[in-house]
Amino acid sequence: xxxxLALPILALPAKSGAAAVGEVGFAMxxxxxxxLMKVSEPLIWGRAxxxxxxxxxxxALVDIITGASPQLVxxxxxxxxxxxxxASVRERxxxxxxxxxxxxxxxxxxxxxxxxxxxxxxxxxxGLEGRADFNHKNTTAxxxxxxxxxxxxxxxxxxxxxxxxxxxxxxxxTQVLTPTSLVQTTLNWARGDGxxxxxxKLTFTFFPTGFPAIVPDRRPDHRDTFAWLxxxxxxxxxxxxxxxxxxxYYHDDWGITAHTLEVAWQHELNERxxxxxxLRYYTQSAADFYSPVVPTRxxxxxxSSDQRLSAFGGLSPSLRVARRFANGILVEGTAGYVHxxxxxxxxxxxxxxxxxxxxxxxxxxITYPF
Amino acid sequence: xxxxxxxxxxxxxxxFALEAGDKLPEVTxxxxxxxxxxxxxxxxxRVTYVDFWASWCVPCRESMPLLDTLYKRxxxxxxAVVGVNKDVSAADAERFLKRVAVSFPLAADAKDxxxxxxxxxxxxxxxxxxxxxxxxxxxxxxxxxxAASLEREIESLLKESP
Amino acid sequence: MRDAVIxxxxxxxxxxxxxxxxxxxxxxxxxxxxxMSLDGNPGTAKALEKTYAAKEAASGGATVxxxxxxxx
Numbered sequence: 001x002x003x004x005l006a007l008p009i010l011a012l013p014a015k016s017g018a019a020a021v022g023e024v025g026f027a028m029x030x031x032x033x034x035x036l037m038k039v040s041e042p043l044i045w046g047r048a049x050x051x052x053x054x055x056x057x058x059x060a061l062v063d064i065i066t067g068a069s070p071q072l073v074x075x076x077x078x079x080x081x082x083x084x085x086x087a088s089v090r091e092r093x094x095x096x097x098x099x100x101x102x103x104x105x106x107x108x109x110x111x112x113x114x115x116x117x118x119x120x121x122x123x124x125x126x127g128l129e130g131r132a133d134f135n136h137k138n139t140t141a142x143x144x145x146x147x148x149x150x151x152x153x154x155x156x157x158x159x160x161x162x163x164x165x166x167x168x169x170x171x172x173x174t175q176v177l178t179p180t181s182l183v184q185t186t187l188n189w190a191r192g193d194g195x196x197x198x199x200x201k202l203t204f205t206f207f208p209t210g211f212p213a214i215v216p217d218r219r220p221d222h223r224d225t226f227a228w229l230x231x232x233x234x235x236x237x238x239x240x241x242x243x244x245x246x247x248x249y250y251h252d253d254w255g256i257t258a259h260t261l262e263v264a265w266q267h268e269l270n271e272r273x274x275x276x277x278x279l280r281y282y283t284q285s286a287a288d289f290y291s292p293v294v295p296t297r298x299x300x301x302x303x304s305s306d307q308r309l310s311a312f313g314g315l316s317p318s319l320r321v322a323r324r325f326a327n328g329i330l331v332e333g334t335a336g337y338v339h340x341x342x343x344x345x346x347x348x349x350x351x352x353x354x355x356x357x358x359x360x361x362x363x364x365x366i367t368y369p370f
Numbered sequence: 371x372x373x374x375x376x377x378x379x380x381x382x383x384x385x386f387a388l389e390a391g392d393k394l395p396e397v398t399x400x401x402x403x404x405x406x407x408x409x410x411x412x413x414x415x416r417v418t419y420v421d422f423w424a425s426w427c428v429p430c431r432e433s434m435p436l437l438d439t440l441y442k443r444x445x446x447x448x449x450a451v452v453g454v455n456k457d458v459s460a461a462d463a464e465r466f467l468k469r470v471a472v473s474f475p476l477a478a479d480a481k482d483x484x485x486x487x488x489x490x491x492x493x494x495x496x497x498x499x500x501x502x503x504x505x506x507x508x509x510x511x512x513x514x515x516x517a518a519s520l521e522r523e524i525e526s527l528l529k530e531s532p
Numbered sequence: 533m534r535d536a537v538i539x540x541x542x543x544x545x546x547x548x549x550x551x552x553x554x555x556x557x558x559x560x561x562x563x564x565x566x567x568m569s570l571d572g573n574p575g576t577a578k579a580l581e582k583t584y585a586a587k588e589a590a591s592g593g594a595t596v597x598x599x600x601x602x603x604x
Contacts, residue, residue, distance in 0.1 A: 127597020
């Protein structure tokens with residue numbers, strides 16, 4: 001009698017819990033700076049949920065970098081300027097990552113691994129993340145720990161073989177505010193020890209009297225960073241759109257304080273098409289040891305003229321257009337413009353030596369759900 | 371006004387939860403596709419499974435085909451399924467149904483009247499009601515265990531007289 | 533008891549927000565939209581990851597274990 005009752009259950013769709021649900025996607029990024037660097041980046045990514053409690057996600061990409069990168073800041077002309085020396089760059093970077101998550105009721109635990117390899121830079125990192133849902137999933141808390149081991153070499157100096165270890169910690173909370181809005185805030189601390197210098201950058205300074213100084217990039221062997229990111233999402237059914245706003249406060253013990261604000265409006269034109277205009281503003285102060293000229297004789301032990309450590313601001317508008325097809329396939333195209341300049345720094349007082357960066361980028365992406 | 375509504379919901383959600391042994395809330399819900407609304411009172415005499423689902427509910431991709439199979443198999447013996455959709459727009463529900471077609475009656479509860487009457491606490495939520503209109507089993511969420519025990523429960527209730 | 537403490541904490545956290553509402557499990561239709569996700573489309577987000585970061589000093593966000601790059 002029991003066997004007869006059991007048979008119909010076996011005849012039920014075997015899909016229960018066994019089917020994988022997820023997506024796979026391809027994207028291509030093209031990035032071009034005026035006069036400097038060009039990057040092409042094809043990438044593939046995927047995500048799958050299966051057996052009700054497992055989720056796996058991963059990606060792989062190649063960065064194909066050509067063009068030029070400033071190597072030298074020289075004041076030979078009277079003012080410090082970036083100078084491109086040597087042959088133009090031709091670099092490839094391979095990167096991949098994998099994250100496995102297991103759900104236990106209202107809790108989830110993840111382990112992740114990331115790798116990045118270039119001719120002169122190798123990075124291996126892992127991450128651990130814990131998530132807990134409260135309040136009928138209205139509140140979610142996350143904690144995370146990550147560790148990265150980086151190895152730095154130089155194609156100019158075969159003897160250079162340096163290491164850097166970075167540990168990072170994360171706590172955050174996501175809160176549903178209304179049926180149409182939510183907010184997330186996360187705190188992220190990182191502590192790095194080891195080699196931070198850029199092996200290719202030099203500061204070349206002429207003095208009114210005496211010999212010029214050529215000083216290689218020398219940074220502290222320790223860096224403590226703090227980032228506080230808050231993200232807000234609100235949907236307005238009447239206006240057929242969603243407001244997306246992200247703000248990040250950053251501070252480190254090199255003296256750099258930075259603010260990042262990105263605001264976007266994702267607008268649904270109809271069931272298939274959507275457009276997303278966005279504007280990103282960035283501002284940062286200079287590192288304590290940044291100087292475009294060698295300030296003293298003898299030169300200070302810690303000095304960098306890398307303008308990524310100087311005081312500047314940046315504005316980046318972008319536009320994304322997306323089309324969703326009936327079978328669920330999503331095609332997205334994004335175009336963006338990056339404009340970093342000394343004059344854009346919040347409150348003025350950007351470093352005058354900062355050379356304006358102008359770049360454009362385009363991303364084409366396609367996602368196949370299954 | 372909105373603040374009052376939220377406060378009421380806040381209190382209401384803690385007030386009670388529909389459990390086994392409670393009577394079926396005999397609400398009338400607008401139909402998803404037809405013009406004639408679905409009246410739950412009309413299911414007296416049959417074993418009914420009232421299932422709250424939505425296009426954004428991931429386990430519903432498995433629960434809906436399973437319920438369709440059970441509906442087709444036991445319909446003649448007096449088993450009924452009512453799928454109550456919780457999508458804000460019928461278009462989202464239809465997109466889901468294109469992938470997962472079902473043959474049982476579907477209702478649309480966009481205004482939350484039915485969800486509040488049943489005090490739905492999870493998605494999906496399934497309420498198995500006997501021939502006399504008493505809720506006998508509540509399934510919150512959907513797992514392989516739900517699939518395994520559901521048919522047994524239906525068959526046992528079908529044996530009971532109205 | 534635990535739920536009450538969490539609700540209190542969430543209300544304290546949501547400073548200046550008029551209603552610290554408890555959204556029911558069946559009201560998550562809007563929240564499940566793609567444009568309401570915090571990370572966006574993974575492909576596009578991944579492609580943009582280093583675009584800005586390679587030109588700026590700031591780093592860090594909502595994930596850990598990302599690793600570094602030469603990114604000159």
